[in-house]
Amino acid sequence: MLQIVSTNLIGSILCTRGAMEVMSRQNNGGHIFNMDGAGSGGSSTPLTAVYGSTKCGLRQFHSSIVKESQKTKVGLHTASPGMVLTELLLSGSSIKNKQMFNIICELPETVARTLVPRMRIVKGSGKSVNYLTPPRILLAIVTSWLRRSRWFDDQGRALYAAEADRLRNWAENRTRFSLTDAMEMYTENTWVSVFSLSVVCAFIILSSTTPSSFPGT
DSSP: OHHHHIIIIIIHHHHHHHHHHHHTTSTTOEEEEEEOOTTTTSOOOTTOHHHHHHHHHHHHHHHHHHHHTTTSSEEEEEEEOOSBOOHHHHTTOOHHHHHHHHHHOBOHHHHHHHHHHHHHTOOSSSOEEESSOHHHHHHHHHTGGGSTTSSBOTTOOBOSOOHHHHHHHHHHTTTSOOHHHHHHTSOHHHHHHHHHHHHHHHHHHHHHHSOOSSTTO
8 A cells, every 4th residue: 555655645745756856947848647547537446546646636737737837848748558468457456357458458568659659759848648548438338359369368368469569579579560560650549530531521422322212213
């Protein structure tokens, strides 16, 4: 319990203060990101009450410090990775939990590949950079039948490689430019716009090809 509070809340406050002191002396200022998590919005977090309390407290600290630093060159933001397959998440998780993780969870490096480029180009202050956005949640639900046994089998045994092996394979294959890399170059709003435009075009095409319900009209 003390370790969670010390890391998530006290550690974040101390690191934010230290970073602000350094960045305020820089010509270009800088940007600080604190990590959002379950409970940050004030919702209950059964079985992880202490963790949720620290994230809720951190959100209050963030909203206050954003206003305090309005006249400085330092931007303060939040980053939300969603549900990531880490030891903290998996500790004490049941088989039922792991079946749900198959649908909604991602590997740390997958989340980082999306969040980091967006964090690097952020401007201003008070922004939120989120991985588990509504379109991604909807996609996970719609394709849930394809995601079964993605990370864990029916007995809860891990089916994915250890972190060290994944990172080594990632480093060896990094020179290859994949379709996923290309997709990650575009923002979430871009893909939402493309999807919305596709739906509108499909509706227009279907409407124009649908025969009239009234003969002779």
